[in-house]
Amino acid sequence: MIKVSILYPGKAGSRFDVDYYLRVHMPMAARLLGSAVKAVSVEIGVSGAMPGQPAPFAAIVGFTCESPEAFTAAFLPVAGQLQGDIPNYTDIEPVIQVSEIREI
Template sequence: MIKVSILYPSKPSSRFDVAYYVDVHMPMAVRLLGDALKAVSVEIGIGSAVPGESAPFAAIAGFTCDSVEAFTAAFTPVAGQLQGDIPNYTDIAPVIQISELKEI
């Protein structure tokens, strides 16, 4: 299993519309990526380890899939649509990481 993490680093002057992201963008992503997704998570940053300090990320999305190939096969045909929607909720350039999940 792999996890594709999409991280939106917080910046002082950045814009991130949480309602649009949660209510419009992510449901669209789930619909478009379909059966390739085994689990989906959304995290909205509210703070850091230092009390009163801003969260390092405005948001983090996680897509769990069977393999990189399964994710790529689902994502490639709809990449333009998903990436084209980014300006509707943020001006932050996302950072993407693909990780192998390990059982503990």
């Protein structure tokens, strides 16, 4: 199993509309990516390591899939729709990482 993580770095003066992201973008992403995605998690940044410190990331989303190929096959046909929606909720350029999930 792999996880595709999309991280939105927290930057002073940046915009991230959590309500739109959770209410509109993520349901659309789940619908468009379909059965290739086995699980979805969304984390909204609250703070850094110390109280009162800004969160390093505005949000982090994780899509769990069987393989990178499964995610790519689902994502490429709908990439334009998903990426085209980004300006509706943020001006932050996302960072993407594909990781292998290991059980401990």
